[in-house]
Amino acid sequence: xxxxxxxxxxxxxxxxxxxxxxxxxxxxxxxxxxxxxxxxxxxxxxxxxxxxxxxxxxxxxxxxxxxxxxxxxxxxxxxxxxxxxxxxxxxxxxxxxxxxxxxxxxxxxxxxxxxxxxxxxxxxxxxxxxxxxxxxxxxxxxxxxx
Numbered sequence: 001x002x003x004x005x006x007x008x009x010x011x012x013x014x015x016x017x018x019x020x021x022x023x024x025x026x027x028x029x030x031x032x033x034x035x036x037x038x039x040x041x042x043x044x045x046x047x048x049x050x051x052x053x054x055x056x057x058x059x060x061x062x063x064x065x066x067x068x069x070x071x072x073x074x075x076x077x078x079x080x081x082x083x084x085x086x087x088x089x090x091x092x093x094x095x096x097x098x099x100x101x102x103x104x105x106x107x108x109x110x111x112x113x114x115x116x117x118x119x120x121x122x123x124x125x126x127x128x129x130x131x132x133x134x135x136x137x138x139x140x141x142x143x144x145x146x
Contacts (some may be wrong), residue, residue, distance in 0.1 A: 010130035015086040016048045018075075018130065025073030027052070027123075029064045029092075036063070042071070043109040050088055050123040051108050055115035064092040064121065071123050082133045090126035094119050 010018070019025070020043075027038050038060060040052045050071045054060055069092045076083035095101050104120045111118055 006133055008132045008134050010084065010086065010132055012048075012128045015088075015128045015130040016044060016125075018084055019050075019073055019086050019088070020044050022073050022075060025050070025071055027060070027064065027092075028070040028072065029060075029067060031059070031063050041109055041112050042073075045108075045122065048088075048125040048128070049090075050125070051104065052121045052123070053104075053109045053111045053118050054121060056117040056119045057115075061094065061119060061121065065094055067092055069123060084130060084132040086128070086130035088123060088125045088128050090124035092121055092123050095122055 023041050024039055025042055027040055029036055029038075040054070040060075042050050042052050045051050068090065071088045072085065074083060074085035095104060101120065108120055
């Protein structure tokens with residue numbers, strides 16, 4: 001971290017730990033040759049992969065199957081001018097193994113908008129980066145916690 005920029009780079013374990021504590025993130029992918037961003041609820045799998053449960057017929061599934069995507073989640077404390085952001089990049093694949101699908105039905109994310117036929121999308125955590133805004137601000141002379 002540059003002493004003057006107010007940011008601290010997070011290591012992989014810190015990033016995954018922060019991701020595990022939030023319920024919603026955003027998938028960044030390409031749709032009709034343009035960037036697209038979609039908020040989704042998710043969870044992390046044992047290996048740090050991001051798991052999303054969605055409708056098998058969703059536009060998201062057809063757009064990201066086999067593509068390299070980015071997944072981002074963050075927490076911002078606007079009053080304190082602090083927070084963190086984590087990005088996971090890697091290929092997105094559908095979970096097709098029946099045993100793995102059965103396991104994820106028990107342990108994976110729950111759909112906030114259930115569909116008749118749902119699938120799990122796994123984003124492999126090939127590159128995990130993050131940073132924390134640690135400079136923060138004070139409110140009426142009191143340093144606010146991040």
